Amino acid sequence: MKLSETNITGQIDTEEINISNFLNDVLTGLRQHPKQLQSKYFYDQRGDQLFQDIMGMPEYYLTRCEMDIFENRTADIAFGIQADNTPFDLIELGAGDASKSMHLLRHLKDLETDFRYMPIDISGNILAVLNEKLDKEVPGLDIVSLEGEYFEMLHKASQLSSRRKVILFLGSNIGNMELEEAYRFCFELRKNLNKGDVVMIGFDLKKEPNTILNAYNDKEGVTASFNLNLLERINKELDADFEVGKFEHFETYDPITGACRSYLISLEDQTVSISDAVFHFEANEPVYMEVSQKFSMEDTHKMAVQSGFKAVHSIMDSREWFVDVFWTAL
Numbered sequence: 212m213k214l215s216e217t218n219i220t221g222q223i224d225t226e227e228i229n230i231s232n233f234l235n236d237v238l239t240g241l242r243q244h245p246k247q248l249q250s251k252y253f254y255d256q257r258g259d260q261l262f263q264d265i266m267g268m269p270e271y272y273l274t275r276c277e278m279d280i281f282e283n284r285t286a287d288i289a290f291g292i293q294a295d296n297t298p299f300d301l302i303e304l305g306a307g308d309a310s311k312s313m314h315l316l317r318h319l320k321d322l323e324t325d326f327r328y329m330p331i332d333i334s335g336n337i338l339a340v341l342n343e344k345l346d347k348e349v350p351g352l353d354i355v356s357l358e359g360e361y362f363e364m365l366h367k368a369s370q371l372s373s374r375r376k377v378i379l380f381l382g383s384n385i386g387n388m389e390l391e392e393a394y395r396f397c398f399e400l401r402k403n404l405n406k407g408d409v410v411m412i413g414f415d416l417k418k419e420p421n422t423i424l425n426a427y428n429d430k431e432g433v434t435a436s437f438n439l440n441l442l443e444r445i446n447k448e449l450d451a452d453f454e455v456g457k458f459e460h461f462e463t464y465d466p467i468t469g470a471c472r473s474y475l476i477s478l479e480d481q482t483v484s485i486s487d488a489v490f491h492f493e494a495n496e497p498v499y500m501e502v503s504q505k506f507s508m509e510d511t512h513k514m515a516v517q518s519g520f521k522a523v524h525s526i527m528d529s530r531e532w533f534v535d536v537f538w539t540a541l
Contacts, residue, residue: 234449234486241490241498248441248475250387250501254334255444261437263308268433270425273383274311276533277413281311284526285318291524291537292377292409298325299375302368304361305384306330309341312379316349327353327372331364365403376408383415383533386504393504397518401540408540410520417505418532420466427471427503428462435460438473438500451485461497469505474498511536 233252240247254262266274281288292301301319303312309330319326328345332338335358345352355371357364368376378400385393400410415423427434438460442453457478464471477492484490492498508525511534515522520538527534 230448237445237449237485238488241485241488245497245499246490246492247499250473251333252444253437253441253501254337255440255448256336258437258440258444259334259337259340261433261440264433265429265437266310268429268431270429272422272426272532273415276415276528276530277381277383277535278311279528280526280533280535281314283529285314287526288315288411288535289318289322289324291526292411293324297375299377300327300329300368300372301377301379302329302331302365303379303381304331304365305380305382306332306341307337307382308344311381313345313348316345316352320349320352326377327355327374329355329357329368331357331359331361331368333359362399362403365400369403376404378404378408378410380410381413381535383413383503385412386415386506387501388504389502390504394514394517397514397520401519404540406540410538410540411535412511412538413533413535414506414511415503415533416527416531417466417469417507420464422532423471423505424462424464427464427473428460432460434462434473438475441500442475445485449485451483453483454481457481458498469507469510471503471505473500473503475500508534 236249236252240249265271292299301316303309306312309316316328330338330341332341338356338358342354342356345354355368357367359367365378385396388396404410439455439458442451442455442458445451446453446455458475459478461474461476462471463474474497477494477496477498479494481492482489483492511525512522515536515538519541521541522536523539524537525534
C-alpha cells in the first residue's frame with residue numbers, strides 16, 4: 212500500500228511556503244557574521260544527483276563502510292530492531308535512495324515481518340524516485356512516504372499509527388549538526404518516541420585525518436560542485452545573481468574536535484542581489500556551509516545517556532571506520 216507524501220493532512224500545497232522559508236533562511240544566514248548557508252538546501256534535483264555521484268567516489272568511504280554493515284550484517288541489524296517481535300513502523304530519516312536500507316527491507320520482507328516502511332526526506336524528488344525503485348525491487352512492501360522536516364513528519368507518522376517505532380538515521384547524518392545541535396536533536400527525538408522504541412544511528416568514527424579530509428575534498432571536484440550548486444539553486448529559485456565562478460570550495464578538518472567543515476570562499480570583492488536584498492562579499496570572505504562531525508565510541512555512549520536512551524548494541528564495518536549504534540528509549 213502507498214500513501215502520497217504530500218498533502219497528508221489535507222493542507223494546501225506547500226510549495227509557496229517552502230520557497231518563503233528558503234528565502235528567509237538564506238537572507239538570515241547571509242546577514243550573519245560570518246555568513247552561512249544551510250546545508251539542508253543542497254538537495255534540489257541536481258543536488259540529489261551530485262550527492263549520488265559523491266557517494267560513488269573512491270574517496271567517500273562513508274557509504275561503503277555503512278553498506279558493508281548492511282550487506283554483511285543484515286541479520287544482526289534485524290535482530291537489533293525486532294525486539295519483542297511486535298509489529299512496528301520502520302521510519303528512515305533522510306531516506307535518500309535507500310540503497311543501504313534496501314538490504315534490510317528485503318530481509319525483513321523475506322522473514323514475513325509485520326512492519327511498514329516510512330521514509331522521510333526533505334526532497335520530494337528523491338522520494339518519488341525511491342517509491343518507483345521500491346515498487347520494482349521490493350514488491351508488495353507497505354510504504355508511507357513523508358516529505359518534510361524530520362520532527363514534523365515524525366509527528367505525522369505517530370498520528371498515522373500507534374505501533375512501535377524503529378528509527379533509522381543513517382549515513383552519519385547526525386554528523387551534519389554542530390555537537391550542541393546533535394544533542395538537542397537526540398533529546399527531541401526521544402520526546403517523540405515511547406519507551407521501548409528503538410533508534411539506529413550511523414556515526415562516522417575519528418580516524419586518520421587525511422582519509423577524512425579527502426572524503427570531502429575529492430580530486431574530481433564533485434563535492435565542490437555539490438556545494439556550489441546551492442548558489443545555482445538560489446539564483447534559480449530566489450531571483451538571485453550569484454556568479455558561481457567567483458566562489459570556490461574550501462574544506463578543513465580538526466582531528467581534536469572531529470569537526471570537518473565546508474566553506475565557499477569569495478574570490479573577489481563582489482555584490483550579490485537576492486530578491487530585494489543586496490549583500491557584499493569581500494575578497495577571500497568565507498561562507499560557512501556545513502559541518503561533518505566525527506565521533507569516538509565514548510562520544511556516542513555519552514550522547515545516548517544524556518538524551519534519554521540506553522545504548523544496547525553496536526555494529527562496526529570491517530575496517531572499524533564507521534559504526535551503527537542501537538539505542539532503546541528509556
